[in-house]
Amino acid sequence: MIYTYLGPAGTFTEAALMQVPGVDAAERVPSTSVNTALEKVRSGAADFAMVPIENSVEGGVSATLDAIATGESLQIVREVLVPITFVLVARDGIDSLEQVHTVSTHGHAYAQTRHWCEANLPGHDFLPASSTAAGALGLLDPENHYDAAICAPLVAEQNSLNILRRGIEDTAGAVTRFVLVSKPGRIPVPTGNDKTTVVVPLPDDHPGALMDLLDQFAARGVNLSRIESRPTGEALGSYFFSVDAEGHITEARMADALAGLHRISPGVRFLGSYPSVGRSPNATASVARHNTDEAFAEAAAWVARLKAHLG
Numbered sequence: 001m002i003y004t005y006l007g008p009a010g011t012f013t014e015a016a017l018m019q020v021p022g023v024d025a026a027e028r029v030p031s032t033s034v035n036t037a038l039e040k041v042r043s044g045a046a047d048f049a050m051v052p053i054e055n056s057v058e059g060g061v062s063a064t065l066d067a068i069a070t071g072e073s074l075q076i077v078r079e080v081l082v083p084i085t086f087v088l089v090a091r092d093g094i095d096s097l098e099q100v101h102t103v104s105t106h107g108h109a110y111a112q113t114r115h116w117c118e119a120n121l122p123g124h125d126f127l128p129a130s131s132t133a134a135g136a137l138g139l140l141d142p143e144n145h146y147d148a149a150i151c152a153p154l155v156a157e158q159n160s161l162n163i164l165r166r167g168i169e170d171t172a173g174a175v176t177r178f179v180l181v182s183k184p185g186r187i188p189v190p191t192g193n194d195k196t197t198v199v200v201p202l203p204d205d206h207p208g209a210l211m212d213l214l215d216q217f218a219a220r221g222v223n224l225s226r227i228e229s230r231p232t233g234e235a236l237g238s239y240f241f242s243v244d245a246e247g248h249i250t251e252a253r254m255a256d257a258l259a260g261l262h263r264i265s266p267g268v269r270f271l272g273s274y275p276s277v278g279r280s281p282n283a284t285a286s287v288a289r290h291n292t293d294e295a296f297a298e299a300a301a302w303v304a305r306l307k308a309h310l311g
């Protein structure tokens with residue numbers, strides 16, 4: 001098995017990948033962007049890609065949401081949570097914050113340290129890097145002329161980089177959620193605490209179109225743990241919704257909600273049912289009796305008995 005991830009070694013994405021059982025014995029290939037990682041899966045160059053999908057502070061990772069929503073279908077088979085803390089590292093010869101004028105890091109990391117940077121590095125310039133590890137390792141390359149980088153403590157320590165400050169994140173306790181993606185194939189078996197991800201184009205524009213979509217979940221007692229709108233790119237005002245719902249497609253209420261979504265928005269894309277890590281703070285503790293598999297089965301049997309008298 002070949003696993004690719006947003007690299008190089010030392011990214012938060014690699015830390016997420018290393019949580020996957022058995023991955024330490026498998027081949028691991030870094031990619032320079034989320035898109036190239038997913039393309040490797042689509043082309044068959046890799047079996048799985050680990051990519052960031054959302055952060056508890058910054059929200060969704062647009063590059064990932066868009067790349068898995070369009071193009072050849074992909075499937076999410078696992079989610080992984082990684083607690084995030086950042087350090088500021090500097091190139092040789094810099095030993096105080098006053099000497100830092102240019103900072104490089106991944107846009108997602110900068111978004112989570114922006115206030116600290118504004119308060120502590122007044123007037124600095126930001127240079128986007130393809131990942132936090134790429135920004136940090138760039139400090140060792142004489143061709144690069146930036147002063148500092150923001151990265152994970154581990155990559156700083158493993159490369160003996162000069163750490164100026166630790167814990168520079170604006171919000172303590174931030175967590176990033178990563179997903180392991182493969183080509184569509186076998187759906188992971190239900191564990192009783194699962195998540196289902198779908199991408200739903202907003203059907204023809206009419207008052208309440210979004211309400212109609214949400215109602216498919218609400219009416220069957222399916223709780224949502226994430227919903228984001230993303231532009232389709234076709235025109236201003238054209239959107240799709242990326243949704244995580246609590247439950248597995250093998251559960252009757254989820255299957256029925258997905259069927260309802262398909263009736264309303266036939267372009268809906270199923271991105272997978274997979275084990276949920278932790279429980280969302282809004283998770284409903286129990287499923288109402290009328291939304292259980294048994295209630296759906298009894299109701300279907302009742303309708304079947306009625307239809308048996310036809311003609």
Ligand SMILES: O=C(O)C(=O)Cc1ccccc1
Pocket residue numbers: 006010011012013014052084106108109130131132133176
């Ligand atoms: O650049 C990295 O290390 C990544 O894995 C992307 C990222 C950046 C910041 C927070 C979480 C993930």
